[in-house]
């Protein structure tokens with residue numbers, strides 16, 4: 555395991571108060587020697603970005619956002635633009651999460667969000683993942699079509715893209731129900747092959763691939779060791795400091 559590892563905490567709405575966000579960020583900072591060599595990003599909900607940014611000042615832990623507007627500026631009530639995120643200290647943004655796709659976020663919207671993120675100087679974590687699997691392997695063509703949102707982006711943008719493979723059927727369960735490392739390996743190879751067809755091959759192979767879907771301390775090590783991935787996008791276990799630290803320790 556000598557490649558750079560990246561773990562992104564997608565807090566969703568699990569951490570929902572400034573006090574708990576501050577407590578988490580402070581505790582994580584204090585324990586940084588436990589996860590040396592692992593890059594960590596915290597992605598709180600919008601109202602908590604400022605308090606987390608404050609607590610992370612001067613640390614190597616980076617700030618992420620859970621989504622971004624597909625528009626550049628006004629008038630879009632309720633949206634948050636790339637420039638606003640940048641001002642808030644954000645450097646990573648999650649796009650196309652399945653929980654947002656379930657609220658009618660289309661591939662076209664995801665493509666526009668990607669463009670906004672990249673033009674705004676942010677790194678974009680593109681989520682892809684099938685709802686279910688069948689023996690015919692239709693999940694592969696679905697992933698291929700979700701990755702097609704990367705087409706027509708400038709080739710040099712590829713260095714700011716991270717792909718998070720999150721099978722919807724494995725989200726919000728337990729580690730026992732999550733994907734197995736060997737199945738994950740097959741998918742990460744497929745994703746790399748698909749990216750290599752779209753971009754310059756050498757650059758495409760450098761795109762980090764994360765796995766998300768019930769990553770817990772119990773399965774983190776085997777997913778990392780067998781899955782041919784660069785890290786994780788963690789949901790529920792990223793909101794519990796002890797579990798999150800155990801995941802980081804398991805893969806350092």
Ligand code: 13P
Pocket residue numbers: 564651720724725726727766767768769787788789790791
């Ligand atoms: P869980 O880790 O809760 O399954 O969530 C995964 C996820 O959706 C991260 O973006």
